[in-house]
Amino acid sequence: MHQARTTCPYCGVGCGVRADIEDGRLTGVEGDGDHPANYGRLCVKGSALAETLGHHGRLTQPRVDGVEVDWDTALDAVAERIQAVREDAGDHAVAAYLSGQLLTEDYYVANKLFKGFLGTPHLDTNSRLCMASAVAAYKRSLGADAVPCSYEDLEEAELVVLVGSNLAWNHPVLYQRLRTAKSRNPLMRVVVIDPRVTDSCEIADLYLGLAPGSDARLFNGLLGWMADKGKLDDIYLEHHTEGLDAALAAAREDDCRIEAIAADCDVDAERLETFFYWFASQLHVVTLYSQGINQSSSGTDKCNAIINCHLAGGKIGLPGAGPFSITGQPNAMGGREVGGLANQLAAHMDYHTPGAIDRVTRFWTTETLVPSLPEAPGHKAVELFEAIERGEVQALWVMATNPAVSLPDANRVRAALEKCPLVIVSECMADTDLLPYADIVLPASSWSEKDGTVTNSERRISRQRGMLPPPGEARHDWWIVSAVARRLGYGEAFAYDHPAEIFAEHARLSGFENRPDAPDSRVFDISALAELDRSGYDALAPIQWPVTAESPRGTARLFEDGCFATPSGLAKLIPVRPRGPEQALSEARPLRLNTGRVRDQWHTMTRTGRAPRLMNHRAEPFIEITPEDAAALGVGDQQLARLTGAGGEYRARLRLTKSQRRGEVFVPMHWTDRFSGAARMGSLLAAHLDPLSGQPESKHGAVALEALEVGWEATLLVASDEGGDFAGRDDGSYWARIPLSHCQRWQLAGGDAPRDWLAWARQWLPTAPTLWSDDPTGGRLRAAGIEEGRLRWWLMVAPPAELPGLAWLDERFAESPLGSDVRRRLLAGCEAGEADAGPLVCSCHQVGQKAIVEAIQSGDASVEALGARLACGTQCGSCIPELKSLIEDSADVNAEPNIEEVSGHAHAGQAPQAVQVA
Template sequence: MGCSTKTTCPYCGVGCGVVATPMPNGRVDIKGDEDHPSNFGKLCSKGAALGETLDLEGRLLSPEINGKAASWDDALDLVAQKFKQTIADYGPDSVAFYVSGQMLTEDYYVANKLMKGFFGSANIDTNSRLCMASSVAGHRRAFGSDTVPGIYEDLELADVIVLVGSNLAWCHPVIYQRIVAAKAIRPNMKVVLVDPRRTMTADIADIHLAVAPDSDVALFNGLLSYISQQGAIDADYVARHTNGLPEALEAAQSLSFEKLVERTGLPAAELSAFYALWTGNEKVVTVYSQGVNQSLSGTDKVNAIINCHLATGRIGRPGMGPFSITGQPNAMGGREVGGLANMLASHMALEEPAHRELVQRFWNAPVIADKPGLKAVEMFDAVADGRIKAIWIMATNPVVSMPDAGAIENALKACPFVVVSDIMGKTDTVRHAHVKLPSLGWGEKDGTVTNSERRISHQKKFLPSPGNAKADWWQMAEVAKRMGFGKAFDYDSTAAIFREYTALTAFENNGKRDLDIGAYAEISDQDYSALKPFQWPAPMRKMQTTQDQRFFANGGFFTVDGKANFVAASEPSESAVKAHYPFTLNTGRIRDHWHTMTRTAKSPRLSAHIAEPFVEIHPSDALKKNIRDADLVCIKNGRSEIIVRALITDRVKQGHIFVPMHFTDQIAANARVDKLVAPATDPISGQPALKNTHVDIAKYPAKQFGFVVSAAKPKLSELSYWALAKAENGWCAEFASTDPIVDMAQLAYKMLQLPQQVQTLSYTDNALGLTRIAAFNKAALLGVVYLSRSPVAVSRNWASSQLGDDFSDLVSRWRVVAGRPASGVPDKGTIICSCMGVGINQIRDAVSAGCHTVNAVGNATCAGTNCGSCKAELKVIIDEYQIVAAE
């Protein structure tokens, strides 16, 4: 066993500590870090499976120029020459960087410094624009700075937690489990979920407000009006520490209670109960995430929430405040170093001349960007129309994640020079790069990240650098040197970059700016290597206390007069395209996968829970559209169309559908859901509205359906529908065809890529339209293909698990053709608990045997006993069984 390394998880903004231990067999053992104050040893299913995602399959391990292997010198020389010449010919705004919350703070810092201080353009933006830009804009309007006031401990101290547009159970599971634990200790704690969809987070909600999409401004304006009516305004706090309440109140009171009921779609009694609960309890934390931010009115939503906390003085004190939960591991770190096109490093303002002068002087830079750069959607518009002629994309996959993703792809195809730094050799974006640069991945790179509570943690290297892969900061520094900026980018380590960045936060600060971590400006390489998690601010002049880590309890805002600003929040206008496309499409994450799945798709157990793109449809809508459970569905509008599997459920309301955002062209035939989303943005933050798209749905006219299990990666590209996933010892895939498949043997040989001399076993039932064929090499199963005129009825997890078994006898071969285990052999069914590999059939058996609580099911099956991410689903299964039993 190798030495253990304490590092930080690379997934969501919770920022969990991880202990990674390389094993003699080449695997890496992963455990939660019990000493890390973000998670105290807990990990979610994705974090727990990190060790399964570290193989080198599919990795980009050498630079490439136009698809051919190249040396680093040749690749970097070409990047430097192209960017230098483009700037010389067309000016600094003709080039751009599109970066990522997957990057470390040190990488982000170098990118921002190079673009804004040495190219002289602010054309650097980040995929964090897609998730947190409205929070940034709302914070800056209200507080004068992008400051998250509270800390995680507030969630455990609150008497009321309001979750707005946040599916914590699946998107931030460790925070969700902290709330669950706190609620178990203090059952009087109340949780309110504000979400059009009944997500798994509703399991802990005392009230679920199933609001109409984009009615959050109305909801919280109504709350502000109610606060005023009830005499609950903290007049002293408002007078001493704020401006603009009368204007905000006037906007809030413009909507009558009757109109409020109509706009939110909520019963009057539910609205009144929520308002009374919020106003009647001092310790309230309002947590908000992508359902708030990803909207045409995202910034106003944020300010409508903040207004209520400012009006009552419920901010910066234990157990109270507005709390933005970030989506990515280093969205906060990127914001801190100026990764957004409209910000400067160290939370300084690009529009402020004094800040520009200060940063330019600190960097000793030849120029400094003097106007905001192009935000993400604008940036790719400029690529499309030729204003941007060279773009460098780092650690992100915009051809999948950006709105109007098809147009993004076309823009990159037409761009004269595209550079992509990534760890993977094939992604939907990498395929359009003229120059591919191999980057280090998690476990190979070294640097810091900042989580949602402003806690900076060290993400450490514990694996050797594979092939010729290099750190992102090194790549940019080398290009800078080749462009003549060598002295300013002569870094020999991430520690050196960290020292410079922290020194900038303290430079001529003296308490004038929120971000000050000057205490670390002279940290040694050795101390940097041993850096323990800490929260900012951490100025050199004083030691930290817990109270120091909260902001604004006694004012001290970072505006000109030191007072917070109320903002008169307004609602978005209704979309004109709704009548043509009657369904409202919502997009988001699922429990066990991450972004565009370049990492999580490598883990068979993460795909065992959900392996296929799907759409949630209300039963009434499914009936009207003649769609049955597991049918394929075409979702379309005037922009594009996708094909996904139907999941009929009342978790969504009539007229609403939900599709996950993770699936790419590498994993599915046609499931990039953001192709459907318009490139419309919040006018203040520039954040796209990814949660409210108008579409229509129809049953996809598949003539035949199939499922395949294969030891080799199956060949699927000629089929009209397919979705691929890793299985233990191989692969599995769903597929379908709009044309009848006449020659099953030919299909199987091509799909499984079989040699001509191979043993096969087949079964056909023409009456039922079933055909099955399995191929064997001696005792090994090479693959099995199941075909049917309707969605295939086989035990998928059981069939996938057979690839490593012995098939010496004919009986076992017939079982795999049948697609089910022998009588008496347990069939787990669909996996519910990914960590412990527990399926729905095992859980149902435990419930029928008398286990009627989540803990009892856990004791009987081990489900939910590791990360706890599946506990909400366990409760749903238990409740459903008890309802059926009662009938």
């Protein structure tokens, strides 16, 4: 056995990973204690990486028009069909849509081919959906897409503000770093600003549950308050910024009294002023913001409203200070470095930058090839699919992402894909929602096989090292793109044999004509790494850019000298005029929709859905709603319900929670047609965009909710090797597929009357019923099918609340032959006397809620005591807020059953406005 060092492929924290390799298999992972992003910590998703591997379900052979072919045939088809589109409709009829899951080297080669040699500007990325507004705001104000902070600043701050970020679930390792820092520094304060009471509130000293979309009003109000109270840093403003008067004038167009701001944001005035006072009184303030700010039709302005406050107070370029945008994907920043956005060229050069087109052209020119770069930016993500719909774009190459699910108005996107004459998909998995629209499918390598670099949220470049060979005929994305480029006649510019050569070229371009003393110098510069040979590249340690001759060991913090990347060298305060969400509420759609991630899942679950323990925390798609709103609508906890929105509907199970504001609902972003029948949140959203960044308004939908009337519910477990789509064998009311370790769980519900379930089982299931217990009067049934001593399926017709814990049943699917004592207990679904563990709380150690509550009631009423007894909360720490909530609930004799209360500080019967957290 040997150990390899690599980087986690999930969120933008960029955690270092040590992976155990034995006999050509990855057998386990642990956090890399030497990596400065995580110092050995891993969240539950990272800890489960080894469980997501395996060749089952992988794409292993190229396909052209549905037929498996060899690579030469596939690559020839790609090149010939792209060329045919160019000859018929022009270069701009070709486009690419990339992903923050690609490595920097993959991104670089794709951007170079499409923009440099195919001459099309229409190359964009799914980072447009999460980070584009943060990028646009940094560029407007600081002059460059340059995050000024480091993770160390969280540990040196006096005040940390989390706004639009559920850090505890979305970036859990960073949250644990912050939590540890706060425990070590009792003077540090944390403020959480979010419409929902999230698990991040566990460490909050102050919580402001503002109205959705009112962030810009709040930070504009803060700017005006600072000015009125004499809390501006006049010296910093005079020497290092411009635009204060215009920014203040815009802020003062609205009433700047605390009471007026509080009313507009729907928060408590006294607590709002407490936040303003804390922010203005401390110099070392970090504001962490993410999708709750960015995913808005005015996201860029919201980001600039935050940056304005930091500039006005001189809270930037210092240890423990700065506006800190937290990246959503592992390489969203690396993609921006190489030009992955449609409004970029490469190496942080844009179309509008004087001389940039000529500079990149000269750099990419070879002895016999001269690139032909487009003269203006291309279509941004949503606009790109609208151009496909209009017929302007006729060839699309998608790499490592799933726009059929993730984009707003997703059904319209699918119609555009269906219409597109040529769709090429580079993908590692054999079953995604996008593949049915593909004319050519190219099998790509995945995390454990890829070799290259990624850049995390603090500008830290890390190596992602290939540890295993790709399965079958799968190939690296940079190799695929280069092979197509050679067939198109551009071989001289794409003669790469190793990603080290691509990285070196990328590093050289970052320093090309980029003198630090020049007025047009670029902040992004890693030219000191340009001479790395292959062994140096393989050994590259994590390092933060810029990496130059002057800073060969990297740069932890930007703008310490107060000199910015603008033409004047001064940071700009931007006038911001708050705007509400474009998706307006109405009588037909009276509920405000919020969307986001859940703790244990990632994007569209192509990876995390392969790890059964990651499916247990939130096994089905869900809709969170307040108990009061549920009562008014006549629906109850765990009942099935339907949301209808701008482009379709969403069916899921209700979760009543006191963490929601009245009139608002929350749904997760992860479920696709592979895992449920109608749970794609993108179908609920209208495609309203930020006019500057092009980022969609994914946080502010408008929906209606009603009960999903069903006549029956059933749970079906089927042996994994049986496969089968049991969802289509009902009336389509509701289904969800949940992978377990040894079987597939199907949650089914139908609107028709109870049926003859034994007859149904004989028709649709692989083995005739062997055991059953039937209650026709109550509409209940339990049955099982056994063949040659092996359990092949298990069925319960009843609401899922009556399920036993499924771990015991799951293990029985791996047992052969089944003993007579086991057969007697199959219908019960558990060992004699075994108690159901309840909903999963700790994914790392698979500890359920009932066991935790029993331990609390027996005296283990602290997180530490529960960890000592049950091990929950002792690994990644993501479940600690839920443990604290259960401790609080157990101490409250009036706690209501079946209502989840995140953090325990919001109260039923009122919107969680501004709650001070002890």
